[in-house]
Amino acid sequence: MSAKDPQAYPLTAGMEMNGKAVGLQKYEALGGYEGAKKALLQMGPAQVMQEVKDSNLRGRGGAGFPTGQKWSFVPMGENAPNTRYLVVNADEMEPGAFKDKFLLEGNPHQLIEGMVISSYAIGASVSYVFLRWAYKEAAKRIEQAISEAHSKGYLGKNIFGSGFDHEVRLHTSAGRYICGEETALLTALEGKRGIPRAKPPFPQICGLWGKPTVVNNVETMANVPHIIRNGAKWFKEISRSSDGGTKIYGASGRVNRPGAWELPMGTPLRELLEIHAGGMKDGYKLKGIMPGGASTEFMLEEHLDTPMDFDSVPKAGSRLGTGTLMVMDHKTCPVGLVLNIMEFFARESCGWCTPCREGLPWLTGILRKVEHGDGNPEDLEILNEHIPLLGMGRTFCALAPGAIEPLQSALKYYKQDFEAHIEKKTCPYK
Amino acid sequence: MLTPSEIEEIKHEVERAGRGLNASVEALKIVQRQRRWVPDEELEEVSKLLGVTTHELDAVATFYSFIFRRPVGKNLILVCDGPACWMLNGHMLAETIKAELGIGLGETTKDGEFTFLPISCIGLCDKAPAMMINDDVYGGLTPEKVREALKKYR
Numbered sequence: 244m245s246a247k248d249p250q251a252y253p254l255t256a257g258m259e260m261n262g263k264a265v266g267l268q269k270y271e272a273l274g275g276y277e278g279a280k281k282a283l284l285q286m287g288p289a290q291v292m293q294e295v296k297d298s299n300l301r302g303r304g305g306a307g308f309p310t311g312q313k314w315s316f317v318p319m320g321e322n323a324p325n326t327r328y329l330v331v332n333a334d335e336m337e338p339g340a341f342k343d344k345f346l347l348e349g350n351p352h353q354l355i356e357g358m359v360i361s362s363y364a365i366g367a368s369v370s371y372v373f374l375r376w377a378y379k380e381a382a383k384r385i386e387q388a389i390s391e392a393h394s395k396g397y398l399g400k401n402i403f404g405s406g407f408d409h410e411v412r413l414h415t416s417a418g419r420y421i422c423g424e425e426t427a428l429l430t431a432l433e434g435k436r437g438i439p440r441a442k443p444p445f446p447q448i449c450g451l452w453g454k455p456t457v458v459n460n461v462e463t464m465a466n467v468p469h470i471i472r473n474g475a476k477w478f479k480e481i482s483r484s485s486d487g488g489t490k491i492y493g494a495s496g497r498v499n500r501p502g503a504w505e506l507p508m509g510t511p512l513r514e515l516l517e518i519h520a521g522g523m524k525d526g527y528k529l530k531g532i533m534p535g536g537a538s539t540e541f542m543l544e545e546h547l548d549t550p551m552d553f554d555s556v557p558k559a560g561s562r563l564g565t566g567t568l569m570v571m572d573h574k575t576c577p578v579g580l581v582l583n584i585m586e587f588f589a590r591e592s593c594g595w596c597t598p599c600r601e602g603l604p605w606l607t608g609i610l611r612k613v614e615h616g617d618g619n620p621e622d623l624e625i626l627n628e629h630i631p632l633l634g635m636g637r638t639f640c641a642l643a644p645g646a647i648e649p650l651q652s653a654l655k656y657y658k659q660d661f662e663a664h665i666e667k668k669t670c671p672y673k
Numbered sequence: 674m675l676t677p678s679e680i681e682e683i684k685h686e687v688e689r690a691g692r693g694l695n696a697s698v699e700a701l702k703i704v705q706r707q708r709r710w711v712p713d714e715e716l717e718e719v720s721k722l723l724g725v726t727t728h729e730l731d732a733v734a735t736f737y738s739f740i741f742r743r744p745v746g747k748n749l750i751l752v753c754d755g756p757a758c759w760m761l762n763g764h765m766l767a768e769t770i771k772a773e774l775g776i777g778l779g780e781t782t783k784d785g786e787f788t789f790l791p792i793s794c795i796g797l798c799d800k801a802p803a804m805m806i807n808d809d810v811y812g813g814l815t816p817e818k819v820r821e822a823l824k825k826y827r
């Protein structure tokens with residue numbers, strides 16, 4: 244990814260294939276921290292917020308919530324609480340996702356600049372990066388970037404002489420998927436067991452230590468400096484859809500070139516698979532794709548012309564999620580894959596809600612039976628019955644509803660595979 | 674017993690974090706740095722430094738996958754059990770580790786050198802199958818590469 248046009252590939256311009264981070268000097272040469280300078284010296288917080296709203300930037304954490312709108316829920320003005328926080332979600336534990344790692348290791352200063360600008364917009368003098376335990380290299384690079392930014396006056400007191408003070412703090416977690424859910428993340432950041440909170444109140448009103456807090460994903464933050472520097476209009480133009488900007492897409496599985504790439508938002512699935520991922524490996528055919536992590540429904544060959552953006556993917560029965568594809572080939576057992584995924588979610592449930600705490604292990608047990616050839620036809624009925632029982636609205640957070648998305652679509656698309664396990668009393672893929 | 678320098682470090686974390694409990698994860702990590710796990714005695718000492726009950730602190734300690742309340746070996750072998758690795762037969766690597774070290778998931782070698790645990794997807798999906806040994810990451814694994822990697826820690 245070297246020598247890319249920064250206007251077309253803002254997030255990855257300057258990144259090299261050698262795995263090293265874009266250093267501060269190089270980042271500055273590419274226009275780094277000019278967005279922050281422009282925001283702090285030439286724009287008011289409300290103007291920054293408006294620009295982000297106008298850009299149609301949608302949250303890259305998976306749900307696609309419009310970022311400017313999210314910020315606008317933070318109480319501002321004289322009567323609002325003085326203390327507010329910005330928290331960057333760098334927990335990235337969604338199985339199959341590796342896009343935030345790519346950005347954190349590839350260009351940590353871009354993240355810091357995004358945090359300074361966003362904090363200015365919501366009036367936060369302290370922000371946090373909540374980083375997952377396993378991202379050791381990213382932790383080192385973020386620490387280094389924070390200290391470099393300090394020595395250049397991009398962080399600290401009176402940044403650019405604007406009167407705005409800001410500190411960025413890094414918190415490294417100790418490994419639990421649920422900490423990526425934004426309210427669990429805040430609870431964990433307070434030093435308690437990372438269990439979600441009931442919403443409302445939403446974090447923008449009552450977040451970290453009860454103060455107004457915005458939680459945004461790493462990739463969301465990385466876009467902010469470019470929007471401010473180049474404008475909302477430019478941001479919308481580089482996209483191929485109504486959602487603004489580019490997207491870090493990626494692919495894993497038996498494809499010729501697994502990896503991550505920055506491409507215009509709305510790039511069709513077929514292009515991702517056939518051009519960027521180089522198509523299926525010799526001897527392997529496409530059986531299905533999970534488009535955005537382990538909590539998204541499968542997509543099939545017939546969905547390959549779907550533009551990969553937040554509104555189009557649901558029309559094909561799934562979600563954009565993280566945008567990092569897990570490609571399943573025809574020699575991989577879909578029952579085994581869903582079992583693997585369900586084992587993960589059952590293990591990672593925080594245990595607060597009964598459907599999640601009890602339901603996921605129950606489903607895991609049934610899937611294990613079926614996969615190992617001990618299933619019977621009633622098991623499929625039980626699996627199907629559970630789908631609505633773990634759906635949205637029955638639990639405090641979206642872990643359980645997310646967990647059943649792959650199962651639900653597998654039961655629909657790969658029914659024959661489930662039945663074959665039961666009839667043959669073994670996994671036909673073994 | 675906590676060493677004086679550990680106590681200093683924990684106090685420093687508490688100061689930095691503002692409130693005692695806020696520093697819980699950092700404090701537990703400090704305890705683990707030398708011992709590799711958190712024994713009852715140290716848990717109690719830390720809870721006093723943080724100004725919380727032992728139960729409050731243990732609730733945090735037992736919540737996280739990488740805060741250990743039981744002894745673990747000198748080296749942690751963490752094999753990714755995520756779906757991207759599973760599709761590329763990552764689960765078969767357990768057999769290699771069993772053959773090399775004689776331990777299965779959740780077990781520690783008799784000499785206390787290695788503990789073998791699963792880890793959720795570590796973001797190396799494009800280089801699956803993958804694992805970590807301590808802070809080092811390894812991708813594109815084959816049984817041969819696992820054997821090679823293990824040698825470095827023996």
Ligand SMILES: Cc1cc2nc3c(=O)[nH]c(=O)nc-3n(C[C@H](O)[C@H](O)[C@H](O)COP(=O)(O)O)c2cc1C
Pocket residue numbers: 301302303304305306307308310313332333334335336337420421422423424425426458459460461463464640641642
């Ligand atoms: C179980 C669960 C895990 C999540 N994990 C992450 C994560 O690792 N990273 C992330 O950015 N968002 C994650 N989210 C979404 C966050 O709750 C939140 O919506 C997101 O961080 C908001 O950022 P955005 O508006 O920039 O997208 C998770 C949600 C759930 C329900």
Ligand code: SF4
Pocket residue numbers: 421439591592593594595596597599600638639640641642643644
């Ligand atoms: S759905 Fe599961 S993970 Fe989410 S709050 Fe309920 S029990 Fe916890």
